[in-house]
Amino acid sequence: MSEPAQREPLVVASFSGYFGDRATALDEAMAGDPIHVLIGDYLAEITLAGISARFRKDPTQGYADYFVKQVQPHLGGIAARGIKLVTNAGGLNPRGLANVLRGLIADAGLSLKVACVEGDNVLDRLDLLQAAGHPLTHLDTGEPLSAWGRTPIGANAYLGAWGIAAALREGADIVLCGRVTDSSLILGPSAWWHGWQLDDWDRLAGGVVAGHILECGPHATGGNFSGFASLPGITFPGFVVGEIAADGSSVITKHARDGGAVTTDTVTAQLVYEIQGPKYLNPDVTVDLSAIRCEQVAPNRVRVSGARGEPPPDTSKVAMFAPEGWQIVSWAFVTGIDIERKLALLRAQLHLLLAGTVDQLEITAYGTPAAQPESQAEATVPVRIAAFASERDQLTEEQFFLKLNSLYLWSVPGFYTDSGAERALKPQRRIEYWPAVLHVSQLAHTVTLEDGRTLEIPPNPHAVPGGVQPTHPEPQPVARTTSRATQRAPLGRVAYARSGDKGGNSNIGLWAQHEKAWPWLRQALSTDMLRRLLPQAEGLEIVRHEFPHIRAVHFIVRGLLGRGGSTNLQADQVGKAVGEFVLARQVEIPVELLVDEYRGSPASPAARTASPATSPPNTASCTRPATAVPAPRVQ
Template identity: 45%
Template sequence: MAAVRIANCAGWLWDRFSGLRDALAGPVDVVTGDYLAEPTLRQLALERRKDPALGYARSFLAQFTDAVDLLVERDARLVVDAGGLNPAGLAEECRRVLAEKGHTLVVAHVEGDDVLGRLDEFGSLPHLDDGRPLADWGHDAGTANAYLGGWGITAALEAGADVVITGRVTDASLTTGVAAWWHGWGPEDWDALAGAVAAAHVIECGPQATGGNFSGFTEVPRVDDLGYPIAEIAADGTAVITKHDVAGGTVTPDTVTAQLLYEIQGPIYLNPDVTVDLADVTVTQEGPDRVVLAGVRGTPPSPTTKLAITAPGGFESSVSFYATGLDLEAKAALLRTHVDRITADLDLSLLRVDRIGTPVEDPRDQWEAAQQILVTAQAQDRSQVGAERFIAPLTGLFLPGYPGLYVNPLRVANPVVEYWPTLVPTEALHHEVVLADGSRIPVKDTPVRAEFRGQPPSVPALSGEFTTTRRAPLGLVAHGRCGDKGGNSNVGFWPRGTSDAAWAWLRAAISTDWVAEVYPGVEIERHEFPGLRAVHLVIHGILGKGASSNGRPDIAGKAVAEFLRARYVDIPEELLS
């Protein structure tokens, strides 16, 4: 059986409009699209509250309308999680578009992830990070969606679907469901399924695999016009990551390594269909823009899957102040005094004052002399962070404020969605495929499961003796990539270059103590990926309640790796040269 050629067309809700058309720029068998980053749940929940007919990715529907003629011309299948909170509604909209354009593609959707009406069946539903029971949350759940595996997608394709719309499945399920259908895998083909999960993890965020969000972006060709990645998955689960020849960007071991290290919590990567062991994964350049992904192993999945619960969490407003030039500490202190006075009588659930940036010495223009001071507040009652009681008093500080104060309201009483991650038994989910005529196909999930025993023990950094060193930014000799998992941030580092000396030094330099210098008092896990020559860290709790409600300027911790790469370390001269 030939490898299945799977292109990705989206990595989040508002990925570029031309994504589907771009993914079809050359021959492919199937196009997948991932629209459901965790903060996306917030957006879809808010839209559905305003209109119960919504709750799906309207951005996808626009892409589908634009590119469906090309999809038919390419004779390709399409599998997306754009159904969000309303996959049935999006499936009907796709059928409407097809009818209007005169096409006869078969559309099916997958259900079973929505368990909002069943929460009482699942017990205490402890928080995935801190173990608190859901009863202690203090919010009324508005959505509750479990992460389904890929077998519903497989069943829909086997039933003749050309377009499959899902709700909340794991990001990798879009690809594993396709690969299992194409190759006829069974639910106990662990290694093959694990290889497909790894390939899926590389392509699921679209152009991040071809040079986007990549610490080596200055060396990426056509970095302003990145293409979307393709996974060619063989019958044994090994894969080649590539892209269309006409697309910009590049596919190299570094771009693939970056994505493998993105949003994982260690060498063991959990999926409802298989537990994936990435400890010995390797990436090898086979040719221009062709990287072989191998060495992935699989074992039976856990009996549980992740459940994401969201709830209306009040409202958030933020005001951006700017301080310029000298006496920045005194200016920030005076502003904080005013903020505390203005908010003293408000009933706030969160108040943050974040100073962003450091002015340069002897600035050449006004903007080089400026620092942003971002004031963010959340409250259950809209009036507490509204224009009258919060925004107006803060923006009115021109006269009593520090010299040079100017201000810009950024958000005014925007709705906040609280997030609660937990686990539910996979066998308790009503996983079904729904065909156009309303008939339903129950999905047979994996019969063999094994309790997850946790990640391997955290490993310490190796000691090393390096004679001649110079203090310089870590990023001069190391790439980095970070991601968010609820309130935790994961960060991976690997050498720029392939020398043994660079890997030996990196293993000694990246320690938990080094990271704890800037993130004191938090738990930090450390693992190594010898096949990738990478050090991987999980920094617990630095993203607060998670991206949907933490109020941080960098809500998803997208810049944590770049911050750490900017820190100075003692680097051997031979690596710098």
């Protein structure tokens, strides 16, 4: 495909948001509306952990093998329609994947050109880097790598978009990457298409924002969205499409034939997902998200604008992984009355049985029985039993499963395990995560083209020391001026949420469903309030920011996920449900802000007038006038 004479928006369609995403998504994208570029994201931190272990066993692998099955039937269509395809399915072995694709392309008699972007893998250089004065300090704790005490099996730096742009500029049709940043999959094609330069900061920032929205596929069409019940076609939401303009703004949409919907809220959900704060750090640009705006310009079309760019940081994130013992998970069930006493006894029995065998034991009950159960299932609580041990032999069948199974005759009444499910007999390797920082001068970012030529991509010469997030003052209490009728209700009746992982930290973005609820929400959601809404955050550091133009308050809860999802024994390893839990917590909400169907629900408590209280005022980062509101109380 030759570059167009007129720079119309670049149309990019997603077909994968993670390793294991819907396998038919590439079929759907090829059958959808006309596009210029296909992008597929397969890598996440927890995915890299698993790939690193498998790659070490078999160096010929290390890439997303099922991507080959996805793309093979469409190679002819990609060639005929002049579509470009960019993906990080290369994982730890882009060249291996390239060789496989080139063979398929040759067998099909096609002339598609394949390029590889490499240089992210720094595993073999870790000792040399440390000896040269690069301590590879932990991104959160500041500890040097030498303090970790483990032998890494994977170390991949996050590369930027200019290698992708160079490959496309040289005529590549398919660009296979390793660990580039997720948004680079979109920023690279956008920079190539529009001819952006290294210092086109605002345009590059807009490309990163578009990339951040697009890289998670159906997230922006209603997947994992708090307001899912109001969306059409949500049973099978389609994958997202973006139209990136020359000025960096974008229109987020979807294929007309697909289900789901694109609204300002579904887009906001992705904007606040897994960010560090208002400063979104990227290898090619630091994005200031403070002034981001979303506008519904037509059904299923949301314009995103307002991104501002600054020079990128002079350090890159490096994801490192090392084996850290073994873990195993099994489930049991408890039925009937006196559930709390039954659970207490079951916990005591399990700790007694497994004492001296396992190093860590996590026992979690899920849900509560119905007050008047109409079936046995409604009277049953599932119990997840997760164990960690430094040695595999500590979690053998005799040491773990048979001990759990021995409880049948001497544990609590109503106890059983699912005999129809696969027994927990095989411990899994546990891989610990170490997010490090490394100066960009130490990276060897390269592109290998179809004809064997190698291009070197130098670090951005404008990179500067950075990475500091702005400080937003906490809402401060102000004297209440008027009484206001309130009602106890879940926070989710006036707000939406999206949460995810940033290493061992969990981010939580909450935003008002309606403009009229924003003044109350932003004053109510102080750091102290989040601690009450999220009891498991007790003792942890919380960082709070505001995004007034999208009516959002954003939190980072440091350490909520331990040292990262790959070693987190909880079922919600990477914090995907934390935001929904916060929305389920009940607080006192002004009656006029509640949606009609809840305000009139006979099941809800009667509205009451709050007693005189204090409420937080407006902060300097928001231009809306201050409004006195009652401070909510957590149920």
